[in-house]
Amino acid sequence: MRDDAVLLGRDGVDDLDAILELRSDPSAVLRSVRDDAPALFTWDYERSRAPLSKLYEKAKSAQWNATTDLPWDTEVDQEMLAATSPMQGPEMLAASGVDLTGTAFERWSKADWTNAAIEQQNWTLSQFLHGEQGALLCSAKIVETVPWIDAKYYASTQVMDEARHVEVFARYLDEKMDGHYPIDPHLALLLDDVIADSRWDITYLGMQIMVEGLALAAFGLAQAITQEPLLKQLLRYVMSDEARHVAFGVLSLKEFYEGLSDAELAERQEFAFEAAVRMRDRLVGREVWDRLGVDPKEAMRVLNPFGDDKNADPFQMLLFSKIVPNLSKLGLLDANGGWLRTKFDGLGVTQFETWTDTTIEYELLDAVTADREAEASEASEAS
Numbered sequence: 001m002r003d004d005a006v007l008l009g010r011d012g013v014d015d016l017d018a019i020l021e022l023r024s025d026p027s028a029v030l031r032s033v034r035d036d037a038p039a040l041f042t043w044d045y046e047r048s049r050a051p052l053s054k055l056y057e058k059a060k061s062a063q064w065n066a067t068t069d070l071p072w073d074t075e076v077d078q079e080m081l082a083a084t085s086p087m088q089g090p091e092m093l094a095a096s097g098v099d100l101t102g103t104a105f106e107r108w109s110k111a112d113w114t115n116a117a118i119e120q121q122n123w124t125l126s127q128f129l130h131g132e133q134g135a136l137l138c139s140a141k142i143v144e145t146v147p148w149i150d151a152k153y154y155a156s157t158q159v160m161d162e163a164r165h166v167e168v169f170a171r172y173l174d175e176k177m178d179g180h181y182p183i184d185p186h187l188a189l190l191l192d193d194v195i196a197d198s199r200w201d202i203t204y205l206g207m208q209i210m211v212e213g214l215a216l217a218a219f220g221l222a223q224a225i226t227q228e229p230l231l232k233q234l235l236r237y238v239m240s241d242e243a244r245h246v247a248f249g250v251l252s253l254k255e256f257y258e259g260l261s262d263a264e265l266a267e268r269q270e271f272a273f274e275a276a277v278r279m280r281d282r283l284v285g286r287e288v289w290d291r292l293g294v295d296p297k298e299a300m301r302v303l304n305p306f307g308d309d310k311n312a313d314p315f316q317m318l319l320f321s322k323i324v325p326n327l328s329k330l331g332l333l334d335a336n337g338g339w340l341r342t343k344f345d346g347l348g349v350t351q352f353e354t355w356t357d358t359t360i361e362y363e364l365l366d367a368v369t370a371d372r373e374a375e376a377s378e379a380s381e382a383s
């Protein structure tokens, strides 16, 4: 297996200087990435993959309309929204033993903390938006590159889902929030790698397993925390689609990875590690600190999502709670002497290994929804 210097382009996985070196270009309107994957026709139209077929049927009936199904006339108070931000304020920091004396935050007023939480939310929702566009391009790429007809059918419904997700986040940011951020450079790097790769399964691994796995966890946390009714409903709708997308990734790759050699699995393990690090690096959110006039290095030192266990933010770690059990289900934690498990130990995320994977979670969710629909239709027939 290759070492961190080759995989990440830096010696230390926690090298903050190298992480902060990457900058996004706020003036860019287009980003061009060369897609090196061959487009595949298949003449085998037999629908032999029942689980994918079932997901496709589900996706067809679960479509919703972003324009008419969400209460866009809801008034959103950004300060109230920020009050439920996961950004830790001085009280929470003090409770976890962080001393702000002598730091840039020592003299921050309540208004400064509120402003920081608003910026953090603008940044987070902007990254959701850009990530959704990444998913739109990646699912379109899967339609072209995957060799199985059932997967082409399903991925085509995901293209529509992702267009809707881009639409709702763009509209929410435009109409309800005050200020966009460009794509985080670490997220951009990961999306570039996924689009450029010639192997069709790497699109799934990068997007459905890693990016969408993280998004599913992030949306779930945001949905549970926010009291803002429009955002709450929007996230609930988006999440119901995302759970299906991640399940699509796990089901497809489970079959494919069972047939790969150790050497081929090693390449996937390295890719998953690199992707996990890119996604963790983006949590630095340097653009927010630049806008707030705080040295990002100092912000990281005080509010650190990295580093030793006592400083690792459990909220940030939870973002990996979907990715790790899914990679475990795919056999990528165990392959090649458990290389990826050891690497994830270093990132502090292996505790999620035994959590429920998304295919099981999706089936449970699906069963609950089916029960509710049956109850509702029985009730309407009785009345």
Ligand SMILES: [Fe+2]
Residues within 6 Å of the ligand: 132, 135, 161, 162, 165, 242
């Ligand atoms: Fe999405």
Ligand SMILES: [Fe+2]
Residues within 6 Å of the ligand: 135, 162, 212, 241, 242, 245
């Ligand atoms: Fe998705």
